[in-house]
Amino acid sequence: DDQTTTTYDIELIPGDGIGPAVVDAALPLFRAVADDHGLAFDITRRDWGTEYYLEQGEMMPEDGVSRIADADSIFLGAVGHPEVPDHVTLHGLLLPIRKELDQYICKRPNVLFEGIESPLQEYGAGDIDFVVYRENTEGEYADIGGREHRGLDHETAVQSALFTREGTERIVRAAFEAATERDGTLTSVTKSNAQAHSMVFWDDIVEEVREEYPTVTVERLLVDATAMDLIRRPHEFDVVVASNLFGDILTDIGAQITGSMGLAPSGNINPSDDIPSMFEPVHGSAPDIVGDGVANPLATVLSWSMLLEDLGEKTAADALWDAVTNQLADGSAPRTPDLGGDAGTEAVVDDLQSRL
Amino acid sequence: DDQTTTTYDIELIPGDGIGPAVVDAALPLFRAVADDHGLAFDITRRDWGTEYYLEQGEMMPEDGVSRIADADSIFLGAVGHPEVPDHVTLHGLLLPIRKELDQYICKRPNVLFEGIESPLQEYGAGDIDFVVYRENTEGEYADIGGREHRGLDHETAVQSALFTREGTERIVRAAFEAATERDGTLTSVTKSNAQAHSMVFWDDIVEEVREEYPTVTVERLLVDATAMDLIRRPHEFDVVVASNLFGDILTDIGAQITGSMGLAPSGNINPSDDIPSMFEPVHGSAPDIVGDGVANPLATVLSWSMLLEDLGEKTAADALWDAVTNQLADGSAPRTPDLGGDAGTEAVVDDLQSRL
Numbered sequence: 128d129d130q131t132t133t134t135y136d137i138e139l140i141p142g143d144g145i146g147p148a149v150v151d152a153a154l155p156l157f158r159a160v161a162d163d164h165g166l167a168f169d170i171t172r173r174d175w176g177t178e179y180y181l182e183q184g185e186m187m188p189e190d191g192v193s194r195i196a197d198a199d200s201i202f203l204g205a206v207g208h209p210e211v212p213d214h215v216t217l218h219g220l221l222l223p224i225r226k227e228l229d230q231y232i233c234k235r236p237n238v239l240f241e242g243i244e245s246p247l248q249e250y251g252a253g254d255i256d257f258v259v260y261r262e263n264t265e266g267e268y269a270d271i272g273g274r275e276h277r278g279l280d281h282e283t284a285v286q287s288a289l290f291t292r293e294g295t296e297r298i299v300r301a302a303f304e305a306a307t308e309r310d311g312t313l314t315s316v317t318k319s320n321a322q323a324h325s326m327v328f329w330d331d332i333v334e335e336v337r338e339e340y341p342t343v344t345v346e347r348l349l350v351d352a353t354a355m356d357l358i359r360r361p362h363e364f365d366v367v368v369a370s371n372l373f374g375d376i377l378t379d380i381g382a383q384i385t386g387s388m389g390l391a392p393s394g395n396i397n398p399s400d401d402i403p404s405m406f407e408p409v410h411g412s413a414p415d416i417v418g419d420g421v422a423n424p425l426a427t428v429l430s431w432s433m434l435l436e437d438l439g440e441k442t443a444a445d446a447l448w449d450a451v452t453n454q455l456a457d458g459s460a461p462r463t464p465d466l467g468g469d470a471g472t473e474a475v476v477d478d479l480q481s482r483l
Numbered sequence: 484d485d486q487t488t489t490t491y492d493i494e495l496i497p498g499d500g501i502g503p504a505v506v507d508a509a510l511p512l513f514r515a516v517a518d519d520h521g522l523a524f525d526i527t528r529r530d531w532g533t534e535y536y537l538e539q540g541e542m543m544p545e546d547g548v549s550r551i552a553d554a555d556s557i558f559l560g561a562v563g564h565p566e567v568p569d570h571v572t573l574h575g576l577l578l579p580i581r582k583e584l585d586q587y588i589c590k591r592p593n594v595l596f597e598g599i600e601s602p603l604q605e606y607g608a609g610d611i612d613f614v615v616y617r618e619n620t621e622g623e624y625a626d627i628g629g630r631e632h633r634g635l636d637h638e639t640a641v642q643s644a645l646f647t648r649e650g651t652e653r654i655v656r657a658a659f660e661a662a663t664e665r666d667g668t669l670t671s672v673t674k675s676n677a678q679a680h681s682m683v684f685w686d687d688i689v690e691e692v693r694e695e696y697p698t699v700t701v702e703r704l705l706v707d708a709t710a711m712d713l714i715r716r717p718h719e720f721d722v723v724v725a726s727n728l729f730g731d732i733l734t735d736i737g738a739q740i741t742g743s744m745g746l747a748p749s750g751n752i753n754p755s756d757d758i759p760s761m762f763e764p765v766h767g768s769a770p771d772i773v774g775d776g777v778a779n780p781l782a783t784v785l786s787w788s789m790l791l792e793d794l795g796e797k798t799a800a801d802a803l804w805d806a807v808t809n810q811l812a813d814g815s816a817p818r819t820p821d822l823g824g825d826a827g828t829e830a831v832v833d834d835l836q837s838r839l
């Protein structure tokens with residue numbers, strides 16, 4: 128027949144710890160989905176990360192970001208190693224990619240799937256379904272600050288959070304857009320009562336941008352109250368927009384109340400067509416289970432689904448996402464230990480393959 | 484007999500919203516406990532807060548802090564008003580008192596009491612019992628920063644977090660002290676992987692101070708992981724030490740997983756004998772229930788118990804604390820709506836009085 132194949136250039140950084148294990152196990156599944164939908168992945172694998180660092184003294188080559196900047200998309204496994212401080216590994220790989228490729232939207236869906244038990248008593252399948260739009264390039268993660276008078280009594284460290292109009296407007300606008308496509312409710316999270324310089328600015332931007340979205344209901348909530356309310360009334364959240372740090376904390380709570388860090392996917396998105404986005408499971412490198420063959424691959428699979436959706440391949444994306452939801456809803460399907468099962472990574476992927 | 488009465492000078496700031504209601508309802512109880520233990524309170528009431536602000540243009544008189552600085556202790560009800568921005572009300576009253584009286588320890592116990600249901604499925608009475616030592620005078624709440632180029636495309640806001648050696652060492656040391664008096668485990672919370680200027684400094688101070696406390700087990704945890712772990716494994720926490728912002732977020736999670744914001748007490752402590760500490764319920768002014776007579780007074784009662792303990796009046800403190808635990812454990816005792824009952828503030832206080 129006249130089907131043509133669309134080929135996507137993917138940069139793959141398996142990274143540290145369980146990163147390579149989950150990525151390698153899941154690749155055949157991704158290729159199978161591609162086949163089914165007339166797609167192909169041209170994958171360039173980058174063995175960057177802490178092993179690389181221990182040999183080369185840097186987490187990736189100096190021109191690493193520009194080497195991957197022409198891809199259609201980027202996939203990252205995990206970064207972090209018990210023997211190297213996190214601020215070295217993260218500032219050497221994950222954070223520079225997010226920043227230099229200006230992936231200013233960190234999109235993190237939080238869904239309580241059928242078959243998954245929430246630690247919250249009152250919540251069952253379908254009760255939790257919100258998405259966090261986290262600012263991903265500035266805010267409290269800005270590399271601005273310093274430390275003086277080392278070791279002296281008046282030693283002082285300063286860490287400055289930076290909020291620009293462009294940086295704030297664009298994440299707020301992306302969240303409003305998302306709200307128009309979902310239930311029309313946006314929660315903007317700040318700490319304006321204590322951080323009057325940055326957060327009042329954020330509030331002002333939200334007030335400005337909301338003029339463009341008259342149909343969206345806006346709730347302004349403090350970060351401490353939000354953390355509480357994600358436990359007290361998670362069903363009421365729809366789209367949440369937050370700064371880099373607040374988004375980081377709230378999405379970990381989101382992962383936990385929806386059952387497992389092993390299920391939480393994420394995208395670091397630059398909506399421009401010329402610059403690739405990067406997808407990654409929210410979980411870290413999990414050094415404690417490396418080599419055991421039991422790492423949960425589902426966050427990786429869901430993240431790849433987000434990658435496909437971002438490429439415009441919605442049906443392929445849905446195929447992967449649906450395979451995961453089917454598997455979770457099936458009480459007899461294999462599960463990794465973090466979900467209460469005793470299956471290994473491979474068995475979970477094989478089972479997904481059979482559900483495509 | 485030869486009993487003498489010890490009189491304590493207490494500055495009382497009922498504040499906004501439900502603050503006056505819970506404080507006024509509970510005062511007879513506090514006087515009764517005092518009587519029982521040969522104590523008396525000489526209470527100076529300050530009608531500062533948002534009503535005052537709406538008349539006078541400031542939350543308290545300009546010399547407000549110095550007027551209360553000679554007290555033995557300070558009690559605050561709540562601050563915050565729907566018609567005035569939080570950064571005005573808080574920066575006008577609560578935060579300047581904490582800072583100017585150098586109340587550098589914010590101590591917040593989190594206990595799951597018998598009779599209280601946690602929203603976490605697996606947790607019952609006694610399973611959660613930790614205390615947060617939150618830095619209370621600097622960090623992310625420092626009033627350093629600004630905003631430039633208003634309304635222009637390159638508008639920028641900066642908010643700087645300030646960590647001094649003195650400020651960090653003393654809260655860390657206070658937490659280590661607490662750990663030696665409890666189970667000997669200290670969790671130090673940072674975000675060193677993303678905030679390399681401030682948080683690596685914090686980590687270094689923890690490493691220095693721990694040399695003085697060889698018996699304490701120290702765990703270093705990232706704030707996002709801590710938020711998650713307070714849902715996943717709250718029973719494993721004992722003493723938690725965190726910066727101002729992180730402590731704020733984590734104690735709201737702590738209040739929520741132990742059943743209700745209406746039960747969470749706190750102390751803003753300056754350990755010096757010459758400067759008063761300030762005690763306050765963690766909950767806010769709750770404008771939605773003002774005037775309904777159903778505000779939960781228990782966080783206020785527990786906070787007053789902390790005030791007594793801080794004054795060295797341990798048996799009187801225990802009497803109040805025990806009255807609360809007895810009431811909560813008694814299924815037929817009155818409860819306010821936030822705890823699933825239909826009793827009012829007064830009925831709860833009267834019942835406590837009968838349990839003294």
Ligand SMILES: CC(C)[C@H](C(=O)O)[C@@H](O)C(=O)O
Pocket residue numbers: 217221375409676677707
């Ligand atoms: C590893 C760390 C720097 C990172 C972050 O804080 O952004 C992670 O926690 C995440 O949420 O992606």
Ligand SMILES: CC(C)[C@H](C(=O)O)[C@@H](O)C(=O)O
Pocket residue numbers: 320321351573577731765
């Ligand atoms: C009201 C607010 C400024 C305050 C804080 O953030 O410290 C409150 O949330 C608290 O925890 O005491």
